[in-house]
Amino acid sequence: MKHRPHLIVIGGGAAGFFTAVNAARLHPGLQVSIVEKTNKLLSKVKISGGGRCNVTHACFEIPELVKKYPRGGNVLKKSFHHFYTQNTIDWFQERGVKLHAEADGRMFPTTNNSQTIIDCLLAEANRYQVKIVTGAGVNAIHPKEKGFDLDVQYAHGNEVLQADYVVIATGGQPKLSMFDWLSPLGLNIIPPQPSLFTFNLPKHPITGLMGVSVAQAAVKIIGTKLTETGPVLITHWGLSGPAVLKLSAWGATELADLKYQFNAQVNWLPGFNDQTIVPTMQSLRFGKATQQIITKSPFAAIPNRLWQFLVKAAGIPEQMRWADLPAKSENKLIQHLVNFTVAVNGKTTFKEEFVTAGGIDTKEIVPQTLEFKKYPGLFAAGEVLNIDGITGGFNFQNAWTNGFLIAEALKGKLSVQGV
Ligand SMILES: Cc1cc2nc3c(=O)[nH]c(=O)nc-3n(C[C@H](O)[C@H](O)[C@H](O)COP(=O)(O)OP(=O)(O)OC[C@H]3O[C@@H](n4cnc5c(N)ncnc54)[C@H](O)[C@@H]3O)c2cc1C
Incomplete structure (x- = not known):
């Protein structure tokens, strides 16, 4: 046969x-x-x-x-x-x-x-x-x-x-x-x-904003060339969303070598950097002079809860109005808006796909x-x-x-x- x-x-x-x-x-x-x-x-x-x-x-x-x-x-x-x-x-x-x-x-x-x-x-x-x-x-x-x-x-x-x-x-x-x-x-x-994981920020106060997302943020890993732009989601354990998952995929080996301990920097307004945002801050100072800074996010891309968090993190008192914002505090706020730095410690495997x-x-x-x-x-x-x-x-x-x-x-x- x-x-x-x-x-x-x-x-x-x-x-x-x-x-x-x-x-x-x-x-x-x-x-x-x-x-x-x-x-x-x-x-x-x-x-x-x-x-x-x-x-x-x-x-x-x-x-x-x-x-x-x-x-x-x-x-x-x-x-x-x-x-x-x-x-x-x-x-x-x-x-x-x-x-x-x-x-x-x-x-x-x-x-x-x-x-x-x-x-x-x-x-x-x-x-x-x-x-x-x-x-x-x-x-x-x-x-x-x-x-x-x-x-x-x-x-x-x-x-x-x-x-x-x-x-x-x-x-x-x-x-x-x-x-x-x-x-x-x-x-x-x-x-x-592992690839496709999210970043843990143990006990970081930003995790109190779980559920808040920004449609377009730029995330980079300090000390590497890894950078991604896309949606970022704040979770109860840290940072997630497509931009973070993409970083985890491209950086799978590098981040493993770092034992998942590294500093990440988030630019919540990727259209700006710490120089180009200055004129916008100036115009807010004049245009919204009598308004309390914390009340409302002046950037459509930044949800109010995140804005309030960043303003507080910059040490700006709740009562402070735009006209009274000291230059030093403005600089600090700018850093939080475009160079928000967090220490990542550990990873979580994304439940949807890994x-x-x-x-x-x-x-x-x-x-x-x-x-x-x-x-x-x-x-x-x-x-x-x-x-x-x-x-x-x-x-x-x-x-x-x-x-x-x-x-x-x-x-x-x-x-x-x-x-
Ligand atoms: C929770 C989750 C969700 C996902 N969602 C998506 C998605 O929506 N879209 C997408 O593109 N990808 C998704 N992925 C990734 C995708 O599932 C995998 O990339 C894909 O299943 C790989 O297929 P595979 O056949 O190569 O391996 P597997 O699906 O892992 O199949 C391998 C099989 O081989 C068997 N096996 C292993 N060793 C032996 C052996 N020695 N002898 C006999 N059998 C053996 C295993 O038991 C297993 O059944 C997801 C992954 C996870 C974990």
Whole structure:
């Protein structure tokens, strides 16, 4: 009987499923299995996007898209030409799942329910007879002259599975030691670091303003080149919001090296600096001469509660009117408005979305196929690779792109085998 080639995908997450269902659909002669360590499939998809699954992002310019990946953008630059955001939208649409974009570009299923994405992937797996084994953790991959042996551990014992092709889609791991099972392969692993976290300001009085947000603030990390502009949210533990999350992603390694202890500077009025704001302060002094400074924020961008906090922090008495503001106090207020400095001590992983930077070095793979240079027939997809995006649907986009490319790459290999 003719040998039917077997693809084993290790990991039943977004990347593993997308690889498996596309490979099974594109190559009917291929046997496709997913082996998943836990008893749950697509568990991160389920909780993603606050239970709504932010599937991708309405960004359709590849040069713009790659800028959303602090790590791995150079790899994706090559792969997005084969499968990118628009392909994701079309792929799900062709299977009856419509996505809609929100004002900030994040795209969700119109049902606003992550289960829709799970149901779609499970239906696809069923349709193309992907075999799914749960409670099966792969402990080792042994490359052979042809194909691979996988050591698989079940609750009731072990088994060796044989595969012609293998995809490592085991997701991000918080510790370097969790990549030990891959060490016999001699792959370079970039030590994992958390990304997409918020900044802790323990006991800082600004946390009393929890819930206050500023639509456009500039945040920079003193002593580094890290700076981001965007919405900032004050929480009961510190600073959050897209500008902070983006900083945490771009600075994942640098901030880990600083042990999450650093000074951050917030400019609540990024259109100004401490020089250019002076004429505005002067005109306020004359225009609002008799008004108490603290009463109302003169800047539409700064909510009253924050304004009052900054005025008090500058040591300006509640009764003081604009006309009486001493030059020294004005300077202090200016510093609080445009150079507000806080000591960050620690991080909190954002509850909506977090990822790990680091993982398998992308230098180990061919960007267009995700195949290991050292091991033909062995591929990697998703967060297990040193690829991660900022928040907004970019991490799933990476999983979909990787998965699709691997499925396509198998075409060439299978045709050689006459499949
Ligand atoms: C709370 C939260 C919300 C998020 N929301 C979003 C969002 O809305 N949009 C977005 O783009 N990204 C989001 N992300 C990030 C996104 O979920 C991940 O980037 C994505 O799930 C990565 O997919 P993956 O398939 O590579 O890994 P995973 O989804 O982690 O899947 C890996 C699978 O492999 C299994 N596995 C691991 N080791 C083995 C082994 N040795 N043998 C067998 N199986 C194994 C694991 O059990 C797991 O099921 C979110 C993350 C979190 C934590």
